[in-house]
Amino acid sequence: MATTATVGNKSLWAGGVAPLKASYGKLMMWFFLLSDAFTFSGLLITYAFLRWSAPAYKGDPSDFVFSTEYWPIPEKVYDAFPGVHGQEWPLIFVGLMTFILILSSVTMVLAVEAGQRMDKKGVVKWMLWTIIGGIAFLSCQAWEWSHFISGSGVATIGDVFLNGRWVENYEIMGAGLSFNQYGPPAFAALFFFITGFHGFHVFSGVVINIITFFNAANGMYERRGHYEMIEKVGLYWHFVDLVWVFVFTFFYLI
Amino acid sequence: MEQTSNVVVQPVDKNKIRGIWKIAGILALITAIEYAFAFMMDAGTLRNVIFVGLTIVKAFYIVSEFMHLGHEVKGLIYSVILPMVFIVWLIVALVELEGGAVKSSRGTVDYHPAGSEQVDDSH
Missing domain, CATH: 1.20.58 (Methane Monooxygenase Hydroxylase; Chain G, domain 1)
Incomplete structure (x- = not known):
């Protein structure tokens, strides 16, 4: 095989040059993100598989009521907004969360751009905005979770497995891991697992952003001569945004 | 400083x-x-x-x-995108085909509220 290789190819992969024209750190970040994408794909496959094999609601959406017998319509579950009572604001709050995360992705791009120009002030400013965006998103998610767990409206009557035995016609309010008022048990379990796993990524992203923010402010990257660390952290942060785009579609829209 | x-x-x-x-x-x-x-x-x-x-x-x-x-260079683009293409293929196969097949083989029935017309959408 070696004899058939052309000179150009041989020199590209024979060592001494970087064939992918990316640094070791960036390359490893890409492959870590690829493996992380596999993990999220596994979760989304599980979600979609369980949902598509569960009974669907086939009536008029305006007559919809929660039941443990069939999968709920997402708009009917996520229709609350902080400070608004007795009104249905379907998907508005999650729209706000999406907006916050996209904006914090933009500020991260601006931080990376400032880093490439060796503009320390710019990096510090935009990293701070990115951190604020991440914390805002996490706060929204905390509110959404607490609302989801405590429940709202009329309790759903269903048979549940409670304290080691089956209880019939139990009044279910809110959501836990074993049953919930919105639909089959898997509905809330998947919600907790997938949005929780994503939220944990956002949380660790915020922690990493804070560390690099202080490093940049202290001039570590300026002394190093480049801001590549900001680019690597940026890749991770955009990935978190990317996953949210998919979670948003599969959980809230479909 | x-x-x-x-x-x-x-x-x-x-x-x-x-x-x-x-x-x-x-x-x-x-x-x-x-x-x-x-x-x-x-x-x-x-x-x-x-x-x-x-x-x-x-x-x-x-x-x-x-x-x-x-x-980035083509090599990096493909080494990230190609594995994801196969994953998307898997997702489509599992969701559309397996999910539907398991549902029908279990005999799962969709919920039709009383009064709504019974539409036969068995496939």
Whole structure:
């Protein structure tokens, strides 16, 4: 095989040059993100598989009521907004969360751009905005979770497995891991697992952003001569945004 | 700290900044279109396909522009994109085919509220 290789190819992969024209750190970040994408794909496959094999609601959406017998319509579950009572604001709050995360992705791009120009002030400013965006998103998610767990409206009557035995016609309010008022048990379990796993990524992203923010402010990257660390952290942060785009579609829209 | 550096800060490229905000605008616009479909179109397979399609468009802009993959060398682009293509294939196969097959082989029946017309959509 070696004899058939052309000179150009041989020199590209024979060592001494970087064939992918990316640094070791960036390359490893890409492959870590690829493996992380596999993990999220596994979760989304599980979600979609369980949902598509569960009974669907086939009536008029305006007559919809929660039941443990069939999968709920997402708009009917996520229709609350902080400070608004007795009104249905379907998907508005999650729209706000999406907006916050996209904006914090933009500020991260601006931080990376400032880093490439060796503009320390710019990096510090935009990293701070990115951190604020991440914390805002996490706060929204905390509110959404607490609302989801405590429940709202009329309790759903269903048979549940409670304290080691089956209880019939139990009044279910809110959501836990074993049953919930919105639909089959898997509905809330998947919600907790997938949005929780994503939220944990956002949380660790915020922690990493804070560390690099202080490093940049202290001039570590300026002394190093480049801001590549900001680019690597940026890749991770955009990935978190990317996953949210998919979670948003599969959980809230479909 | 006082030894102020001799680092030269390069000037801002206005076009680059404008390009970044343009991508942000596109992402916001696509999300708005998704909302329009969510509120104005009845749920169904076609709407789901539209949602997934728009999501992939958004993913393209984030990966290609924000994560800069579109500006890397071909080898890096393919080593990231090709594995994901196979995963998407798996997702489509498991969701559309396996999910539906398991549902019908279990004999799972969809819920039709009393009074609503019984539509036979067995397939």
